[in-house]
Amino acid sequence: MTRGTGRGAGSAAPRSVDVARLAGVSQKTVSRVFNDEPYVSADVRRRVLDAAEQLGYRLNNAARALASGRTRSIGVVTLGTALYGPASLLMGVERVVRDTGYALRVVNTMEGDPAGVAGAMDSLLDQGVDGIVISEPIDEQTDGGAPALRLDVPVLVIGAPPPVKAPTVLTAGHGADLMARTATEHLLDLGHMTVHHLAGPQRWYAARDRLEGWQAALTAQDREVPAVVSGDWSAASGYRAGRELAEDGGVTAVFAANDDMAIGLIRALTEAGRRVPEDVSVVGFDDIPVAAYVTPPLTTVRQPFDAVAQEGLKRLVHAIENPKAEPLTPSGPPVDLVVRASTAPPPPSRKTPARGRRTGSRAARASSPPLANGGLSTRH
Amino acid sequence: MTRGTGRGAGSAAPRSVDVARLAGVSQKTVSRVFNDEPYVSADVRRRVLDAAEQLGYRLNNAARALASGRTRSIGVVTLGTALYGPASLLMGVERVVRDTGYALRVVNTMEGDPAGVAGAMDSLLDQGVDGIVISEPIDEQTDGGAPALRLDVPVLVIGAPPPVKAPTVLTAGHGADLMARTATEHLLDLGHMTVHHLAGPQRWYAARDRLEGWQAALTAQDREVPAVVSGDWSAASGYRAGRELAEDGGVTAVFAANDDMAIGLIRALTEAGRRVPEDVSVVGFDDIPVAAYVTPPLTTVRQPFDAVAQEGLKRLVHAIENPKAEPLTPSGPPVDLVVRASTAPPPPSRKTPARGRRTGSRAARASSPPLANGGLSTRH
DNA sequence: CGCCCCTATGACTGCGTAGACATGACTGCG
């Protein structure tokens, strides 16, 4: 019963007529069997499948697509990065796509890519996909009103307001603002007067979304909204931001837009002699796999990538196969704050931003303490 | 000069005949223009391109594939994980594939997936790819001699001995053993008597490769080869391993098969009161983006993912387009050890494994010290 | 008992392109 993979060298690939001949039926009947069409007797179906296996027959997708007008494939536009977020999302999408019987075509966009998302989608359309998933559309030329793309296939945009015109436009992955808000509130609840924000690049919707959630949490409680420091998602940029923030003695809590930046930030703070979490609390975002094991274990917000991918794809496939009304209201992803050891109540003494400007020469005093909870995470 | 993306609703997609009619030439000439065939006058080419733009024409890939027998696409089999290594490799592959004018189809395999790599390749063959890239073939049924797959397209296997039979089988990404050896030697050079190894899952070729490099380094210098501790690439498994290793006072240096495990390991050691790098040195593998910013900054080995992808793909495409001799001997990737602060000479005193069995109750003594080099990395 | 509908199958054809071959126009050269 082993799958007949490949065919012997030399002979050309068998076609459906060959199978038909061997099974003693018409080519069309073979087609019927392989498409699970009704009105095929059990006996004929058996004969056809046997013949097909014997010959090592497999449907020719090109011919199939040409004849039917559908490619049974879905294209994905992702960022060309190995960042945990985009990568996880892609993996989630792949799984769902394959489960639904579609094939996956992938095109990256690089930040700074002149063609950008438009070029990527174009490339997918060239390939004739039946639907498109856009993950984090960062468009270079977003300045003006980039002439919204017009497509003729349904589109699912993850995490951003759609820059496209298409028969169906779905969105998924909203709710990051809520999660950001929860993270910020966690810090306020611990007693911090306010919370600083280490933002991601503002061209990313995900970054803007988190920033808004942070702002909302602060203004809802009438807290001062400190100036935003920005990074580029990398730990290196978090480190740079951390050096700045370390100079401001008034900083007692920081919400970083992702875990990598949070880790860089913590390093900078530590080197500057600000202990985490005793002097400064830090919250990250994403819950990358190492978050629980860095020093100190990082309090962060877990993103439900799989759920987002699955839920969104389900709706996309539905839209592809039923070009009627767009149903299925998206379900909001659950907020999942993971509290570990990088957050704590603020230091008691200091009340007004003590402008104790520290010089770099003192930096070596750092020492990060042991963690109370042994690095295990607790959910919220 | 904006690209004419999409077409107006209602009207069907224009075909090459439509373009031909408008340009006053034959359909075949349109085909010639779009395939960059020779023997088309500049004038005609212009007219055709103008007509095509005017109509918003784009080649129909299905028809093209059917007529030519080639899909101009390459399939990739990856692990369904967001692990830094596989994800980086995928991104690298995508870029190169698109640069060479091919489309990318992706299929994941999950560890534990019954269909496994065989199923994934099958799915790609169904889609009619012109070539296949397999990244880290972990096959469940590798026990016996899994009936090697037979394919009719060239295959590039990254990081493993090929489990397939195909017209052309290329490999890339070897050399991890060398890098592992270098990492191990770095520790020996610092004065450690021997080096322990925290290995990855042995079903992964990458894991076996690194283990071999480590062994080679030790035996080349007649060092004792300690028992191997294994993990599953995750920081969590590294943490578990770290708890074991922490009980053995003789451990002064550990080479972990990837950075995530190294980070978990360091955490466990730290919690157990073993300081890194004063008491125990740790080297990782991969140089993930946060490696420079964890505490302490991680000494690790950088993998040249992009170079491997690019070099391998170049050869694959060559094999696809020239079904003749397989040329282009692969170039070995450069070893790139990044020395940071997680490695140091061994503690002076202890000469023989001082069986000073420490109890967990003392764990809270940990304290990780400041780093000399401010978290910046230095190359080797 | 005859009519109609449902099941099971086949014949024919179109999908849009590229390959094989044909056809003219032109060039260069003996």
Add this chain to the structure above:
DNA sequence: CGCAGTCATGTCTACGCAGTCATAGGGGCG
């Protein structure tokens, strides 16, 4: 001046499948 060779273009058709319609047998039911 004529013939071979090159360039530029056209004609015809296969690629392998799924849609459409046609056909033929078999009940159910009035």
